[in-house]
Amino acid sequence: MHDKDLLPESPIAGLVPTMNNTGWMTESLDEISTAFTDFAGGRDDEVLDMGCAYGIATLAALDKGARVFACDIEPRHLEVLARRVPVAARDRYRSKPGALPGVAFDTASFGAILAARVLHFLDGDAVEQTVAKMHDWLKPGGCLFLVADSPYTGPWKDQADEYERRKAAGEPWPGFVDDYARYLPATADPAEHPTFINPMDPDILRRVCEAAGLEVLEARFLAGSTRWSSDRDHAGVVARRRDD
Numbered sequence: 001m002h003d004k005d006l007l008p009e010s011p012i013a014g015l016v017p018t019m020n021n022t023g024w025m026t027e028s029l030d031e032i033s034t035a036f037t038d039f040a041g042g043r044d045d046e047v048l049d050m051g052c053a054y055g056i057a058t059l060a061a062l063d064k065g066a067r068v069f070a071c072d073i074e075p076r077h078l079e080v081l082a083r084r085v086p087v088a089a090r091d092r093y094r095s096k097p098g099a100l101p102g103v104a105f106d107t108a109s110f111g112a113i114l115a116a117r118v119l120h121f122l123d124g125d126a127v128e129q130t131v132a133k134m135h136d137w138l139k140p141g142g143c144l145f146l147v148a149d150s151p152y153t154g155p156w157k158d159q160a161d162e163y164e165r166r167k168a169a170g171e172p173w174p175g176f177v178d179d180y181a182r183y184l185p186a187t188a189d190p191a192e193h194p195t196f197i198n199p200m201d202p203d204i205l206r207r208v209c210e211a212a213g214l215e216v217l218e219a220r221f222l223a224g225s226t227r228w229s230s231d232r233d234h235a236g237v238v239a240r241r242r243d244d
C-alpha cells in the first residue's frame, strides 16, 4: 500500500500530523537523526527509535541495514509504521507502545537510541529521568541522539526574549511554557495541542546528558525542514555511554 493511503493527509508540505496532538512528523531527517541512521546501519546491535511516529527515522535506519525497535506513546502511529516496513526488513523490526518517562527496557539493550522531537513534551524532571534511563538502556560505547524543539520555533517563539532573559538568570528550564494555549492563533483549538511545552537549547541537552553520566560528543542548534525554518529550530546532541 502507498504512503498516501497509510499516512494522514497534511495541509503542510514536509510535515505529517500526529494522531495524538503532539505536533508533526517531519518527512525529511535532520542532521542528528541522519547521524543516528548511519550509526545504526553500521552496527549489529539493535537500536531504539523513541517517539518514532510513522517511522521517518526507523525506515531510513532499516534501509541502511539496522535492527530497529520502534516505540511511541500512540499505538495508532505504530500500526501505520508496521504497514510501512518493507517485507524484506520485517525480521529486523519490532515495536511496542510506551510512554516516557515510565516506559521500561532492559539495561544495556541498545547500541544507539534516537529521541527526535519528543523530549520537549516532558517537563524538566521527566526529561532528566528519561535521559538517565536511556543511559542505562545503552550498551557501553553506545550513542544517544537527541533532538528537541528550540525556543526559536513553533508558536512559542513569541516568547524567545523571555527565554533568553530566564537563561541569563540561570533558570534550568528557561524555555518552559506552562500555558501553551496563550501562544496559539485565535483559530486554533487548544484541546488539539499540549497544555505545556518545554523547548530546549543545546546547553540544556548537554547538561542533562552529562548529569546522566554520558560523554557529550556534540551539541548544537539544527535547522528545521519547513519553508519557515530558521537555522535554530531544533537543539541536538550526540552523547556516548562510557565503556564500563
Ligand SMILES: C[S@@+](CC[C@H](N)C(=O)[O-])C[C@H]1O[C@@H](n2cnc3c(N)ncnc32)[C@H](O)[C@@H]1O
Binding pocket: 018, 020, 022, 023, 024, 025, 026, 050, 051, 052, 053, 054, 056, 071, 072, 073, 074, 077, 098, 099, 100, 101, 115, 116, 117, 118, 121
Ligand atoms: C513531533 S512528533 C516527532 C516524530 C518524529 N520522531 C520526528 O522527528 O519527526 C512526536 C512523537 O513523539 C510521541 N510522543 C509524545 N510524547 C511521548 C511520550 N511521553 N513518550 C513516548 N512518545 C511520545 C508522539 O506520539 C509523536 O509520535
